[in-house]
Amino acid sequence: MKKRNIFILALVISSVLLTSFSFYFYQMFFGANILIEKPDTAIIIEYGDGFDEVRNKFYDANIINDPISFSFVSKTMGYQELVKPGLYYLRSGMSNIAAVRMLRAGDQQPVRITFNNVRLKSELAQKITDNTGIDPQAFEKLLSDDDFLADYGVNTENVMTLFLPNTYEVYWTIKAEELFAKMAEEHKKFWTxxxxxxxxxxxxxxxxxxxxxxxxxxxxxxxxxxxxxxxxxxxxxxxxxxxxxxxxxxxxxxxxxxxxxxxxxxxxxxxxxxxxxxxxxxxxxxxxxxxxxxxxxxxxxxxxxxxxxxxxxxxxxxxxxxxxxxxxxxxxxxxxxxxxxxxx
Structure with a gap:
């Protein structure tokens, strides 16, 4: 009888522990861990950021409530080795698994670039790269590269005619050459x-x-x-x-x-x-x-x-x-x- 009672007690304890651990693991993966006050918050993951930088950036900005569970889920899903730069929107109430899936897939949101009231190449380079990860000097260098510009039928004197002041959507990770090509394509569309x-x-x-x-x-x-x-x-x-x-x-x-x-x-x-x-x-x-x-x-x-x-x-x-x-x-x-x- 005594052995039976011990067995039942052990079974109950095991069941409670299993339930507790199951609930804890469920919470780690599916419980809300993005507890920001705003409906959504933009966060930029820079080129060269590793997982530690991402986690610390999120925690310091009060984006994640529990960095330990975020780290565990990220490790389990292989995100720690797949950090991708970009601008991401994290929704309030998001779970770890939803956030990590988005980040691991590189599912970033587009950004807007606007440029007008520009006279000089340096001004254009500064304004057009705003909200992107492009170094303005890298873009300005393209504007002064005759060999590069020749492919677009312009030169260093008239290259600015390719750019139509407006607001455009691009991704934060767009490269300088890709942005230039996009502007050339917009110019082509304009000239009906x-x-x-x-x-x-x-x-x-x-x-x-x-x-x-x-x-x-x-x-x-x-x-x-x-x-x-x-x-x-x-x-x-x-x-x-x-x-x-x-x-x-x-x-x-x-x-x-x-x-x-x-x-x-x-x-x-x-x-x-x-x-x-x-x-x-x-x-x-x-x-x-x-x-x-x-x-x-x-x-x-x-x-x-x-x-x-x-x-x-x-x-x-x-x-x-x-x-x-x-x-x-x-x-x-x-x-x-x-x-x-x-x-x-």
Missing amino acids: ADRVNKAKAIDLTPTEVSVLASIVQAESIKNEERPIIAGLYLNRLQRNIALQADPTLVFALGDFTIQRVLNEHKRVQSPYNTYLNRGLPPGPINLPSISSIDAVLNYESHDYIYMCAKEDFSGYHRFAKTLVQHNKNAALFQKALNDRRIFR
Whole structure:
């Protein structure tokens, strides 16, 4: 009888222990261990991060509640040897097994990149690689590599015409070359047969349209004026008159604080000086927006060949067909600059 009681007691204890261990193991795998306050949290696993870095990063950011169970499940599922970089979204209430499956599969979420208001390659490289794992300097290096650019039909002067300011989705792990290729593909999609035919009608290539659009954009912040300005510069190109666009001088000088273009500025030796050189400069002076490009393609037909900012500093311009009228308009603006003591 005594042996029987001992057996029953041992059986009960074993059953309790088995149940406890089963419950504990179930909790380790299927219980909620991602206990973040927000509905989901983005976490970046960097190139070169090992499992210890990932676990510590999660724990330090209060993403995982129990690092021991997370480590055990990761070890059991082989994740410790399969860490993949990327940006991942972890949902609140996620179990260890669900989190590890996602991380092990490299099931990362796309990120958004946005770039606009760009003049220089360094600015583009910084903005376009934001939210990715790309080193901005690595991307800028591609923008200055003639051998690499030749495959895309551009050079170091006009490469910026490939990039259309917008918001795009990519993965954090995208490589610099892959991102460049994606932008080239977006550029190709943008230049539909209709746009290409409109460019041909004004005797310009898509690259030249973008170069002209960059000047048009720099000349006016008013979208409704840009087709007029585009028509003005097309008139000058067709009549072989130098563009004489002040923004190209500012770009050539590399001093974007200049508010008043002086005669001394017009003497700068640069292929971007459209006072000394006829035709378009070798590349854009900024990244023109899609609307600016379309303003060139859908330019307004007229006889204007001169323009000058209005003296009320409204951002609008006065347009003229003759030099006599232009000089009158320019005198009004020069006086307004003097009155405001803007001498540079």
